[in-house]
Amino acid sequence: MVRDYSAFLPGSAPVRRDPTALERLGWGPAFASQIDANALTATPPVRVVAVHRSGLQLAGDGIEEAIPPGPEATVGDWLLLDPARPRSSRVLQRKSLIKRRAPGTGREVQLIAANIDTVFVVTSCNQDFNVARLERYGALAFEAGIDPVIVLTKADLTDDTAPYVEEARKVSDRVPVVALDARGEEPMKALADWCKPGQTVAFLGSSGFGKSDPHQRASRRAGRRHSGHP
Ligand SMILES: Nc1nc2c(ncn2[C@@H]2O[C@H](COP(=O)(O)OP(=O)(O)OP(=O)(O)O)[C@@H](O)[C@H]2O)c(=O)[nH]1
Ligand SMILES: [Mg+2]
Incomplete structure (x- = not known):
């Protein structure tokens, strides 16, 4: 055909x-x-x-x-x-590329993911919050040619998200910061601008920070494929 x-x-x-x-x-x-x-x-x-x-x-x-x-x-x-x-x-030539030096080898480069439009850098509003880590992931996204967005999960578990948001804003004035409860429908509204059909997004962050919750909802809602999260 x-x-x-x-x-x-x-x-x-x-x-x-x-x-x-x-x-x-x-x-x-x-x-x-x-x-x-x-x-x-x-x-x-x-x-x-x-x-x-x-x-x-x-x-x-x-x-x-x-x-x-x-x-x-x-x-x-x-x-x-x-x-x-x-x-x-x-x-085809890529719009963006996340790569890293392959562990244990000399100069060999490992390709992680290509053509991602937005990286959600995920951390939580609790003792695990670490601004240095946000900076590292943010830098990784910029180096790859991708716009990062900082997502602060577990907003429901703190009385006041403002101090976390304020700290996260210091990473860069070019990086939006969103605080939310990752478990419900909130991510779908708060992250909608970056999750339109045809957009490819990735979630970066340590284990247990709430990457899978919004990821799975977004995939179901948009009915499209995702490029997994590292
Ligand atoms: N109260 C609350 N719990 C959350 C929130 N986000 C995630 N959780 C819970 O935290 C646990 C870990 O969340 P996941 O989304 O599985 O974490 P992850 O970042 O995908 O972790 P890995 O898959 O190990 O990398 C789960 O039990 C979630 O239900 C949130 O915003 N509020
Ligand atoms: Mg997960």
Whole structure:
């Protein structure tokens, strides 16, 4: 079946319409501008939604498949899937990339996640609150080319969130700070601006801080894939 990808090519007039399957997965002009119409049909764009030892799990427009390891790709990457030689699929240039030096090795770099739009740096309004940690995660996001948002969870467990919010604001005046109870519906309202369809978000923070609660709700509400949280 030949798919019509013309709406994704540069120069197409913006139209108000429901997002397409690819757009819901995060596709947009930054990727469309890297390819031409022929490539789109011959090698359809697919997003890496999970990385396993056995290979990459891919999702696209009507495509759900796994390919063996091969392309230098990480979760969140867009590939042009070469159906005949999936290992040779081209990785599109990234909007953002979280990486780190592979532990125990010299200079080898480990790719953590690609094409994330917003990183939620999560900590809680209690004794675990640590502004140095927020600064580290914030710096990691900026280095990766991603806008961070600080999320202070467990707001319901303190009488006054103001001191926490004030401390967190010191990280940078470019970083919004949101305090909330992560368990209920509150995250869906408070984080809605950053969780629109087609947006890819990641949650960063230590264990037990409340990353999974809003993450799971957001995934269910938006009915879309996420790139897991590290
Ligand atoms: N009262 C309250 N409890 C919370 C809040 N956020 C998380 N919790 C609870 O704290 C515990 C840990 O929350 P999770 O969301 O699983 O923590 P996590 O950051 O995903 O932890 P890891 O998966 O280990 O990295 C759970 O029992 C949550 O219900 C909150 O805002 N208020
Ligand atoms: Mg979790």
